[in-house]
Amino acid sequence: MKNQNTPDIQSCTQGASWLYSEVVKDHFFNPRNILIDEKNYEADGIGIVGSPACGDMMVVWIRVDEKEQKIKECKWRTFGCASAIASTSMMSVMATENGGMLLKHAKRLTPEAIIDRLGGLPDRKYHCSVLGHQALREAIEDYQQKHTDTAKT
Numbered sequence: 001m002k003n004q005n006t007p008d009i010q011s012c013t014q015g016a017s018w019l020y021s022e023v024v025k026d027h028f029f030n031p032r033n034i035l036i037d038e039k040n041y042e043a044d045g046i047g048i049v050g051s052p053a054c055g056d057m058m059v060v061w062i063r064v065d066e067k068e069q070k071i072k073e074c075k076w077r078t079f080g081c082a083s084a085i086a087s088t089s090m091m092s093v094m095a096t097e098n099g100g101m102l103l104k105h106a107k108r109l110t111p112e113a114i115i116d117r118l119g120g121l122p123d124r125k126y127h128c129s130v131l132g133h134q135a136l137r138e139a140i141e142d143y144q145q146k147h148t149d150t151a152k153t
C-alpha cells in the first residue's frame with residue numbers, strides 16, 4: 001500500500017521550477033573528474049567549502065601548469081545534492097578544457113556561467129552551483145599562497 005505521506009515522483013517533478021536539463025542529468029549520472037581516493041593524489045591546491053544554505057560540503061583539488069599559470073587538472077568530491085554534482089562536474093570541464101583555464105580567469109568563473117553551460121538549474125538550486133566555484137577559487141588561492149611561500153624561501 002502506498003504511504004500517504006510520500007509524494008510520488010510525478011508530483012515532485014511537476015512545474016517548470018523543478019525541471020532538469022539533459023546536460024544536468026548527463027553530468028549527474030556521469031560526473032566528470034570526480035576524485036574518490038585523494039590519498040594517492042598530489043594536488044597543487046585544495047579548496048574546501050560548506051554551504052550555509054544547506055550544510056553540504058565540497059572539496060576541489062587542482063594541479064597547475066606553473067609556467068603557463070593554467071589549470072591542468074580539476075578534481076572534486078561533494079557531500080551535496082544532484083545539482084551540486086552536475087554543476088561541479090561542469091565546472092571541472094570548463095576549468096580544464098582547451099588546454100586549461102588561466103588561473104586569473106578561473107578565479108572569475110561565475111555560477112551563472114556554469115549554470116548557462118548546464119542549460120539552466122531550478123532557481124532554488126542556485127546555491128548548489130556556488131559550492132564548486134567557491135571551492136575552486138579557494139584551491140587557486142591555496143596554490144598561490146603555497147607558491148608565494150615557496151618563492152620566499
Ligand code: FES
Pocket residue numbers: 051054055056080081082083084127128131
Ligand atoms: S542542497 Fe546542498 S548542495 Fe544542493
